[in-house]
Amino acid sequence: MDTADKDNAPAKELNVWIVEDHPSYRKSMVFLLNSMDGFNCEKDFEDVESALDELKEGKPDIILCDIDLPGMNGVAGVAAFKAVYDDIFVIMLTVHDEEEYIFNAICAGADGYLLKSTSEEELNRSIMEVVNGGAPINPRIAHKVLKMFSTFAPKQDDYDLTEREQEVLKLITNGKTKKHVAAELFLSFHTVDYHLRNIYKKLQVNSRTEAVAKALRERII
């Protein structure tokens, strides 16, 4: 076998499949890929189901997959492909830049997310990035991802917990009882109790359940 070093092993072509229901766009993608150095598009499909079928016979390195498809959609497709071969790279290639789609595709395990307006040069680069462990994302989409990310995200208010209190909270959050925490931190039960009371006061709660919930939801620990 030829050892694929770094980026440019000359011999080994990357095998790319395309799943796309619009015949003309699909054809042009196939043509484009085959005309690009280092890529080989030997199979193309109009739906996820037939691609899955063909996956029984053999696997590509990469699947470029549309989202809007008849039957199973592309997002479900990603999960399905990865269920068969978990080392297949799947890049979403779509016109959708709605948060809903992006979010779902990412969660389904897509390795990249490109818009159909992607240039040949960018497509080429993106595929190489995926193969090298990166995740090419169209910047416009990346922007949305970042925005989504920061809304999920926590404003990091640590409620002025002291280091000790954070230690205790962490262990409590991991399900330990006060007794266990005491043993683990070489403290007396009463000391842990003392810290926990202060934690409650600072977080403005009055049960360990609320404290744990707050700590996890706001990523305090």
Added chain:
Amino acid sequence: MDTADKDNAPAKELNVWIVEDHPSYRKSMVFLLNSMDGFNCEKDFEDVESALDELKEGKPDIILCDIDLPGMNGVAGVAAFKAVYDDIFVIMLTVHDEEEYIFNAICAGADGYLLKSTSEEELNRSIMEVVNGGAPINPRIAHKVLKMFSTFAPKQDDYDLTEREQEVLKLITNGKTKKHVAAELFLSFHTVDYHLRNIYKKLQVNSRTEAVAKALRERII
């Protein structure tokens, strides 16, 4: 005029500032930027503080900012810059690809996240992407962002909790006692107790703290 892309305002140069403590790297960045068509790097700083100072006099279009800096770090810097002018674009330019840094930078409002190994051509493209509302992210970092993102994702494994159990778990997670849950769901204390036991069994835990932690961490509820 040169290449006419869509948003090509005639000959308006983009003013870029650099915040970077390593003198040699900073100098070479300045030189690089000034040699690139369409960019103008008129000011460079060795720390966030002096950049903030200068921001009182005038603003750039874009700030390229390191993370590891003496004094205020780059992540705090992003927030500080945006607090002065919220339309400044800030791109993190760093060697760090640890999740911690990425996460914090994104949450602080960074518009892009590039590694210092970024090529001239890529830097050029990235700046243009930012100005056009995109978010250039190094693919290796994007990969981590996606991975982080999918941990936020709705868990597939809901541990086969019944609807009732989910109701109970939700209330418990919100800090209610069994007594309260019973009152809220018009059940007896014992019934809530019963459901909770089943929840523990299904989640394979044996305390409400662990159950809450698992529920929140895996987004079951």
Added chain:
DNA sequence: GATGCAACTACGCAATTACGTGGTATTATA
């Protein structure tokens, strides 16, 4: 030297929890 603060220890008690064990009613599926 006084003051404050974080960290630590301690006792007691009511409330709550975890869990073993005993039931019943309804509904869907074999």
Added chain:
DNA sequence: TATAATACCACGTAATTGCGTAGTTGCATC
């Protein structure tokens, strides 16, 4: 008709929790 699954109710007990109260120690600031 049997049986499993879900939801429901109940008793008792040991363990744990939440919290009022009352101390000591070390260290830094004033």
